[in-house]
Amino acid sequence: MGRLTTAYEQAVTAHRQARSHLDTALGALASPATPADPPGDADLAARLAVLGGTLATPRPGARALTDAPVPVRLGEAITPQGGFPAVVPLAGGTHLAVDTDARDPRVAALLRALVLRLVATAPAGGVRVVGLDPAALGTAFLPLRPLLDAGVLAPAAGTETEIVALLDDAERHARTAQHDARPDQRLLLIVAASTPAPRELARLAALTHAGPAAAVCVLLAGLPPGTPAEPAPPLGATTRLRLTDRYAHVGDPPDAPFSHDGSGLAVPVLLDGDPPAESVRVLAGHLAAATRRDEALHVADLLPERRWAESSATGLRTVIGRAGRQLQLGASDAAPRPEAVAGAVGREPAMVAFDDATPHWLVGGRTGAGKTVFLLDALYSLAARYSPAELQLYLLDFKEGVSFTEFVPTERDPSWLPHARAVGIESDREYGLAVLRELRRELGRRAATLKRHGVTKLADLPADGRVPRIVAVIDEFHVLLAGNDNVAREAVAMLEELARKGRSYGVHLVLASQSMSGIEALYGKADAVFGQFPLRVALPGGNGVLDPLNDAAGALPVGSAVLNTAAGAPGANTPVRFPDAHAGAADIAALRHELWQARPAGSRAPAVFRGYDPAHVEQDPTYAGLRPGGRRPLALVGRTVDVDGTSALFTLDATPGRHLGVVGTSPVGADLLRAATLGLARQHAPGEARFLLAPLVAAADEAADETTAALTAAGHHATQLDAAGLREQVTALAAPAAPPAGRTYLVVFGVDAASAVLGRADPTTFRSALDDLRTVLREGPGHGVHLLGWWRGLRRLADDLGGSQHRDDVACLVALNVPGPELALHLGVTDLAYTPRSNRALLVDRHDQRVRLIVPFTRPGHQPDEEH
Numbered sequence: 001m002g003r004l005t006t007a008y009e010q011a012v013t014a015h016r017q018a019r020s021h022l023d024t025a026l027g028a029l030a031s032p033a034t035p036a037d038p039p040g041d042a043d044l045a046a047r048l049a050v051l052g053g054t055l056a057t058p059r060p061g062a063r064a065l066t067d068a069p070v071p072v073r074l075g076e077a078i079t080p081q082g083g084f085p086a087v088v089p090l091a092g093g094t095h096l097a098v099d100t101d102a103r104d105p106r107v108a109a110l111l112r113a114l115v116l117r118l119v120a121t122a123p124a125g126g127v128r129v130v131g132l133d134p135a136a137l138g139t140a141f142l143p144l145r146p147l148l149d150a151g152v153l154a155p156a157a158g159t160e161t162e163i164v165a166l167l168d169d170a171e172r173h174a175r176t177a178q179h180d181a182r183p184d185q186r187l188l189l190i191v192a193a194s195t196p197a198p199r200e201l202a203r204l205a206a207l208t209h210a211g212p213a214a215a216v217c218v219l220l221a222g223l224p225p226g227t228p229a230e231p232a233p234p235l236g237a238t239t240r241l242r243l244t245d246r247y248a249h250v251g252d253p254p255d256a257p258f259s260h261d262g263s264g265l266a267v268p269v270l271l272d273g274d275p276p277a278e279s280v281r282v283l284a285g286h287l288a289a290a291t292r293r294d295e296a297l298h299v300a301d302l303l304p305e306r307r308w309a310e311s312s313a314t315g316l317r318t319v320i321g322r323a324g325r326q327l328q329l330g331a332s333d334a335a336p337r338p339e340a341v342a343g344a345v346g347r348e349p350a351m352v353a354f355d356d357a358t359p360h361w362l363v364g365g366r367t368g369a370g371k372t373v374f375l376l377d378a379l380y381s382l383a384a385r386y387s388p389a390e391l392q393l394y395l396l397d398f399k400e401g402v403s404f405t406e407f408v409p410t411e412r413d414p415s416w417l418p419h420a421r422a423v424g425i426e427s428d429r430e431y432g433l434a435v436l437r438e439l440r441r442e443l444g445r446r447a448a449t450l451k452r453h454g455v456t457k458l459a460d461l462p463a464d465g466r467v468p469r470i471v472a473v474i475d476e477f478h479v480l481l482a483g484n485d486n487v488a489r490e491a492v493a494m495l496e497e498l499a500r501k502g503r504s505y506g507v508h509l510v511l512a513s514q515s516m517s518g519i520e521a522l523y524g525k526a527d528a529v530f531g532q533f534p535l536r537v538a539l540p541g542g543n544g545v546l547d548p549l550n551d552a553a554g555a556l557p558v559g560s561a562v563l564n565t566a567a568g569a570p571g572a573n574t575p576v577r578f579p580d581a582h583a584g585a586a587d588i589a590a591l592r593h594e595l596w597q598a599r600p601a602g603s604r605a606p607a608v609f610r611g612y613d614p615a616h617v618e619q620d621p622t623y624a625g626l627r628p629g630g631r632r633p634l635a636l637v638g639r640t641v642d643v644d645g646t647s648a649l650f651t652l653d654a655t656p657g658r659h660l661g662v663v664g665t666s667p668v669g670a671d672l673l674r675a676a677t678l679g680l681a682r683q684h685a686p687g688e689a690r691f692l693l694a695p696l697v698a699a700a701d702e703a704a705d706e707t708t709a710a711l712t713a714a715g716h717h718a719t720q721l722d723a724a725g726l727r728e729q730v731t732a733l734a735a736p737a738a739p740p741a742g743r744t745y746l747v748v749f750g751v752d753a754a755s756a757v758l759g760r761a762d763p764t765t766f767r768s769a770l771d772d773l774r775t776v777l778r779e780g781p782g783h784g785v786h787l788l789g790w791w792r793g794l795r796r797l798a799d800d801l802g803g804s805q806h807r808d809d810v811a812c813l814v815a816l817n818v819p820g821p822e823l824a825l826h827l828g829v830t831d832l833a834y835t836p837r838s839n840r841a842l843l844v845d846r847h848d849q850r851v852r853l854i855v856p857f858t859r860p861g862h863q864p865d866e867e868h
Contacts, residue, residue, distance in 0.1 A: 005395045015669060023388065029827055065091035065122045065187040066215045072117050074110065074241070075248065075271040086250060086269040088239045091187055091211030092119060095238040098248075100729050101222025102133065102140035102193035104432025106243065109274040111191055111219055112144055116275050118189060118217070120283055121150055127187045130170070131156040132163050135194030135222070144276060146284030156193070163196050167203045174207060174214035185215045187269075195222040198230075205233035214265065218461070221404045246270075280799035297321060297559075297579035299587050302377060307598065308387035310470045313459040315355030316391065316508070318381040320374070321578030323350035323563070350563065350576040354471060358535035358565055359503035363512035370558050371512055372403045374539065375473060376581040378510075379407075379417075380588060382471065383595060388603065388751045394472040396424040396432050398479035406592065407607045415592055416606060418599035422643045426611035428840070430853040432480040434642040436494040437518075439472055439507055443498070446505040458506045469506040477511045483835040488521035496525065509533075512614075516544040534564045536564040569620055607644045614839060615639045617675035622647035626682040633743065635660050636679035637814050638841060638854035648843050648854040650784045650812040652680075655847060656778045657811040659787040664816025668841075668856055669790040670700035670749050672814060675857035676788055677747050686715030692729055694721040700749030700790070703859060707747070723757040727769040730744040730758065733785050734772035743784040746776075751789040752796035774802055777809040794818060794826045804828065813844040814856065 036240070040854070069089035076083040088096060102108040119127045129152055131141050138156030147153040157166045173188045195201050207216050226232030240251035246290055247268035286742050302319045304310070312319075352358070365371045382391060397403040405425055407417040422438070426429050446467060450456060453465050461467070474480065481488050495509070502508055511533065522529065536545040538553035539561045544555060546568035552575075557752070559577055566572035615638055617623050623636055638648040652658050660676060662669040677691065691711050695704035704720065711718035719731060726748065733744065748754070758769040776785060791797040801809050807826065815823050820834035827844065832851070834842050841856040 026782060055407060061197065061696065065118065065126060065177075065217070066185050066212065068092040068212070069094045070118075070121055072114060072121070073272065074114075074250070075269045075758050077265060077267045077269050078202065078247070079267050083270075086265060088250065090114070091189075091217045093210075093214075095208045095220070095235065096241060097218075097220040097223045097235055097238050097239045098243065099225065100133055100243045101195065103136055104243065104272050106248075107221050107536070108140040110271050111140060111193060111221060113272050113275050114219060114663075115144060115147070115153070115189065115191060116280060116283065118187075122187060124286075125186065127152065127189050129153040129189045129191060130166055131191040131193060132158070132166055132196060133193035134158055134160075134163065134196050138193070140193040141191075143277065146281050150284040152284070156407070156549060160200075162195065166190075167200060170207060171203070174210050176208070177215040178213045187217070188216045190216065191219045193221055195220070195224065202233045205235055206239050209236035211237075222857070233662065240264075244268075275736070297577055299377065299380060299579050299581055299584040299591070301579060302381040303384045303591070307384055307595070308390075310385045310390070312386050312390040312506070312632040313466070313648060314317060315353055316382060316386060316469055316471070317353040317355070318378065318385055319349045320352050320378050320381060321350045321561075321576045323348050323574050323576045326444050330432070331513055350574070350578075352535065352563065352744055354469065354508040356503060358532040360499055360509040361511070361535045362515060362516075362530060362533040362545045363510060363537040364514070364542030364545035365512075365553075365561075366514055366541030368558070369539040369541055369556075370561075370578075370580075371514075371539055372475065373559075374537065374561060374578055375403065375475065375512060375536075375583050376406075376588070377578050379471075380581070380591060383419050384591065386419075386469075388468065388600060389466070390468050391419050392468045392470045393417070393420045394422045394435055395420060396427045396435060396472070396474045396477075396480075398424075398427050398429075398432065398474070398476040400838045401689065404473075405473050406588070407624050409605050413589070415596040417592060418595055418603050420606035422607045422609075424609045424611070427609060428611055428641050428853065429480050429482070431609050431611070431641045431643075432474065433491050433494075435472070435488055435497065436491060438643045439470065439498055442470065443501050443505050443507060450505075456504075463605050467506065471508050471510065471831060472511070473510040475512045476652065477515070478513045478515060478519050481519045484520045486831060487833060492521045492525055492529065496529050496532075499529055503532075514541075526618065531567070534565055534567050536562075536568045538562040538564065538568075546637055572685070600866070609641065609645060612839070616859045617857040617861050618859070619680060620647055622649065623679055623682070624862055626679060628683055628685040628688065630683050633680050633683050633786075635676040635812070635856065636855045637662075637676055637843065638856040640843075641840075641853040641855065647850060649679075650845060652785075652812075654782050655811075656781060656849065657809045658781045659777055659810045660789070660812045660814070661787075661797060661810040662790040662814045662816065663792075663794055664818050664836075664841075665792050666816040667699040667814055668858055670697075671704035671858040672841075672856050673700075673704045673747055673749060673788050673790055674859065677707050677745065680712055680745055681711055681714055681716055684716070684743065687717070687742070689716060690740070691716055691718045692726075692746045693718060694723070694726045694746075694748045694754070695750070696723060696726070696748065696753040697750030697792075704747075704749050706859070726754055727757050728841065730769045730772045730776060733780060734775040736783065740783060740785065743786070746785065746787045746789075748787065748789040750792065750798060752791050755796060758800075770800065773800065774806070775811065777806075794822055798826060814854070815842040815844065815848070816856070818842075 004119070069092035071087040072090045074086045074088055077086040090096060096114070098107055100107050102111055115129055119129065119607070129147065130472065131138065132155070133140055133156050137158045139403070141153065141156050144153055148155065155441060157163045170190055172186055177185050190204070190207070196204070204218060204220060207214070208218050210216055224232050234774040242249045242251070248271050249264060251264040252268055266429045302321070363371060363374065379393065395404040395407060404423050405418045408423050409416045422435055424435065449465060449467060453461055455461060458467065480491050498507060498509060538546050540553060540556040540558055542553045543551055546564060547570060550568055550570040550573065556562065559580065561576050561578065563574045563576055564572050617636055620636060620639065635650045635651045635652055636647055637650065640646045640648045650660055662672050681689070693704055693708055695701050708718045708720055729746065758773060761768045777787060798804060798807070801807060807828070815834070817836040819836065820832060823834060823842070824830065824832040839855060841854050843850070843854045
């Protein structure tokens with residue numbers, strides 16, 4: 001009887017409290033506004049009406065959700081006198097828990113309505129929604145698919161692995177938010193449509209205790225009541241919702257009671273149903289557009305506030321975009337959908353480094369994946385942080401493109417990036433090899449510097465001994481290693497050495513390619529080389545740079561990548577988005593000009609190798625510096641394919657055989673003789689040298705005429721000869737009555753065309769002019785006589801020389817479009833690797849044992865022959 005009396009008294013008390021609460025509310029509705037009321041609060045009825053309408057159809061961008069809780073409508077509170085909107089505080093450190101999971105349609109509809117209202121209340125991009133539903137595999141989120149397509153909602157996690165990864169991300173988000181305290185921090189809305197396993201449920205509960213600074217809001221459905229043996233995990237700042245057959249009953253969150261005694265709202269609540277599908281669609285469309293605008297990345301987002309303010313002593317660090325949670329993918333996981341990756345990427349800056357942990361990068365991606373854009377973003381971001389005294393760049397592009405053209409001066413824009421030391425545009429493999437040789441020499445110089453100062457690290461060098469770090473980028477590096485020739489083998493050996501030693505000496509490599517497979521020169525050495533590249537950047541289609549069990553890049557959208565700092569191993573993937581450098585061309589140009597204007601006094605433009613550009617002797621710096629009076633004449637023939645683009649030349653001294661022979665059917669042979677002759681003329685005062693020119697083939701007429709006119713204009717003695725005149729001059733030069741005064745240059749355009757004339761024997765002496773030519777080749781240099789001849793075939797050259805045993809009688813050879821095996825046979829070598837192509841030639845100096853690929857000099861306005 002006592003227990004019944006107590007229960008009756010409690011019921012009466014609860015009724016009186018509810019009645020008192022209702023009377024107070026009705027009194028407030030009936031009373032007029034007073035001057036003490038805040039502006040806009042005319043009466044409670046108006047406030048409730050406005051609040052109810054606002055919460056039902058909120059205006060996007062109305063409130064930020066990380067600073068303080070916002071009132072969010074659950075449904076309608078029911079009283080005998082009518083209803084009013086029932087609201088709860090959410091976000092700003094507050095949460096909601098329901099005792100029934102989303103398999104109850106009312107709960108599923110409530111969760112969807114709350115998600116929609118919170119997302120709509122925040123500024124576009126201010127909320128990231130992640131869901132988990134182990135009980136129903138995410139079916140509660142299906143009506144919100146437009147939000148998923150808009151990049152606001154991530155696909156629901158259902159498996160244990162997915163839920164663990166989601167909670168890892170949430171905890172990382174909370175830690176970052178608490179540490180950064182940024183005003184633009186996004187709210188992470190975690191919607192649990194059903195409760196996970198106890199361990200993961202405890203992690204969810206812990207997030208409710210993290211406070212407003214964590215920028216996390218939890219909506220938890222299916223919270224178990226708990227038992228004395230296994231109590232439910234305690235929740236912090238959480239409004240509890242209990243469902244009955246028809247209504248929901250709201251409990252109070254801590255420190256914010258709706259009822260006088262803190263036990264909850266004293267009236268039942270009829271929960272709101274699903275928001276109209278059209279509202280979801282319209283809002284998703286608005287948010288997608290607004291989010292794209294808000295989350296658009298620009299190159300300016302990568303740049304520091306102050307230029308050149310950082311030191312590279314301990315490494316290089318920079319921002320390349322925005323990063324998000326790690327993707328935990330293995331062999332059994334399906335590749336992520338693009339929207340999943342987009343949902344995983346947040347606003348946190350994506351930091352990358354060249355340091356002891358990640359000394360070198362490996363970048364992979366299919367055609368059109370944005371590889372060049374990514375490299376430009378990284379390079380400009382580095383160049384804005386570090387001065388040229390801290391950073392130098394060596395840039396190679398092996399594809400038919402202009403990836404690095406903007407770093408060098410052009411006719412349209414004279415500016416350049418002051419950090420760039422060497423830039424190869426559409427580079428030759430030999431040029432790439434020359435750059436690697438230069439970097440290896442730099443390793444030796446730096447080793448000597450460290451030894452001289454008695455230190456082992458760059459960071460320990462004194463201020464007056466500091467050296468900049470070097471970043472060498474090789475785009476489409478597989479071209480450099482193509483085949484299994486001497487170039488490929490030497491390149492692999494040097495890449496392996498640079499990768500092993502570069503960490504200690506501040507030389508860092510970035511290798512980028514569409515494919516990592518099928519590189520023959522790397523067989524047996526791939527692990528030794530790529531094992532030194534712990535940072536992997538996988539763009540769309542770039543799984544080749546990751547572990548075979550890691551398929552995280554399989555479905556990436558363009559403009560995104562996966563960063564992996566564990567040499568591609570699964571479990572270390574961080575998705576990032578990076579800006580489109582091409583879309584921000586104006587900003588890029590402005591930054592480049594800013595850096596160029598700030599370049600140190602005396603800075604030199606980078607050495608540039610443009611693989612497609614012809615070379616002209618008139619533009620050669622060595623040619624411009626030639627003056628009369630030199631000790632030994634120099635014959636200029638082109639530009640060497642090396643880091644500095646040095647002049648390709650032969651010294652014509654008194655050694656037997658110091659003559660120039662040009663071989664090949666390409667008419668560039670005539671241009672090359674013209675360039676060599678003009679260069680020689682600049683080294684003699686008028687009257688000091690005699691030029692005998694024999695244009696014997698039609699393809700050389702124009703070049704020979706131009707050469708004769710230029711020599712005559714400069715005051716030199718220049719005579720044109722036909723085949724008969726050539727025969728007479730050769731005979732005279734072979735047995736001179738007296739040593740000739742000064743030097744004589746015999747320039748023959750098409751020596752093979754005179755073979756018949758030169759080969760005729762004299763009926764009296766039985767000696768031919770061909771015999772005299774061979775005498776000139778052996779003895780002429782001692783008398784100051786040099787031949788500059790163009791043969792259109794190697795066999796004819798060998799015949800004119802008198803066989804292979806006399807090949808050194810023309811020691812200076814330039815091979816044009818001559819097949820490599822034929823050239824090797826003529827030279828008597830077995831390891832010559834030469835593939836003739838347009839605008840290239842091979843320079844061979846048999847006396848100096850020198851073999852170099854060159855860009856031969858051509859006449860201005862005359863394009864190199866395409867067959868060459």
